Amino acid sequence: MDFCSSIEKLTNLSSLFVYSAAEHEILDLQSLSSAPQFLRTLELGGRLEKLPHWIPYLHSLVTLWLCYSQLGDDPLQSLEALPNLELLGFLQAYEGESLTFKAGGFQRLKVLWLRRLKGLRSLTMEDGAMPHLEEIYFHNCKLVDELPLGIQHLTNLQFLRLDDMPDKLTMPLQVQDLRGAPLEKIPSLVFTLIHLRYLSMRGTNVSFVPKSIRKLRNLETLDLKYTCVTELPAEILRLRKLRHLLLYRYEFIDNYYTFQSARGFKAPCNIGDLISLQKLCYIEAGDRDQWAQRQL
Structure with missing residues (x-):
């Protein structure tokens, strides 16, 4: 019995942490037809050819971390409708140049972590996206030299932390x-x-x-x-x-x-x-x- 088949049998699982043996080894989870529906915490560490198709259907998910995924396509469109997601973390998970949080997306999100997204240059936050966001953590995104476009729409934001970011960004504003x-x-x-x-x-x-x-x-x-x-x-x-x-x-x-x-x-x-x-x-x-x- 392979790993994915075993996971499917764990119907009451609430937390799942899966890491590949090596950072650049492909983590193949596509054969998982459906993940446990009561899953509240999911952390995936390893290269993903694409975002697993079953993640957008985890309606109980509260915390999601994607680590070393090296995704080429913007994953936000697949994640923005998760109804109970409160924490989203990307660690070296995306290799594109831009991320856009669209209006109406991430309605319950409270905490956002973006770490070591080495190709990222810009972020856009449309009016109506992440209306309950309280905390943002940026770490080591070296090409981001401006605050996210539309950050003023985040009226519930209480904390913005910038670590190991370009001086052009951090010098004028540490909130x-x-x-x-x-x-x-x-x-x-x-x-x-x-x-x-x-x-x-x-x-x-x-x-x-x-x-x-x-x-x-x-x-x-x-x-x-x-x-x-x-x-x-x-x-x-x-x-x-x-x-x-x-x-x-x-x-x-x-x-x-x-x-x-x-x-x-x-x-x-x-x-x-x-x-x-x-x-x-x-x-x-x-x-x-x-x-x-x-x-x-």
């Missing part, structure tokens, strides 16, 4: 932490990540915070230390979950003695509306700013 990046303004893409909880621009040359900050309703920490920002827009008051607001820099003053002077920011009126605030530094408040002192 959660932009400390020390050579930036003069906050990238507009940041304001599309409405579930973002932490944003640091510490040590950048950013000089103002746009009104678009109001979109980050779930932001809990805003770190603007050592930037050039001196005041915040009134729209900051819409961030009712904000707990840590850090905005100051040190300046060296030469008088008779050289000493450091801390410079803070001018707070907007009604800063007391930030009811979740736990840490605030520093507000510049003079005699004319007694309203701010009263609210705090």
Whole structure:
């Protein structure tokens, strides 16, 4: 009895991990007429001549990893209708130059991993694709030097991680932490990540915070230390979950003695509306700013 015939008999199987003996050895699973219908996790490691025909029929599948598959054809069209798929991972699984996530596809997907897709140059995410996607991980896709076209449509995206990617892509945007990046303004893409909880621009040359900050309703920490920002827009008051607001820099003053002077920011009126605030530094408040002192 061959391997595929044996798998067909395991009708209650929920997880299946299959790897070829060698990375470049062909993993032949086409003779499997149908996989166990209760399969929730599937991981295939090895070269595939084409995507197994039975994968699109795994309606219970939650997690799918394709590793070292070296597929030449875009596999997304065959996978996009899987009704319960929540995690999709490609590790050296595709050799084409582009991937397109089409509108209406991957309706339950929450996590996407793309690793070592050495031929990949571009990704497109159409409006309506992956509406519940929360996390994206890009690793070692050396030819991808731009963020996916249409990433702004992913309104539930909370986390974007870029590892071992081209500098052109990673330098201007590491969504959660932009400390020390050579930036003069906050990238507009940041304001599309409405579930973002932490944003640091510490040590950048950013000089103002746009009104678009109001979109980050779930932001809990805003770190603007050592930037050039001196005041915040009134729209900051819409961030009712904000707990840590850090905005100051040190300046060296030469008088008779050289000493450091801390410079803070001018707070907007009604800063007391930030009811979740736990840490605030520093507000510049003079005699004319007694309203701010009263609210705090």
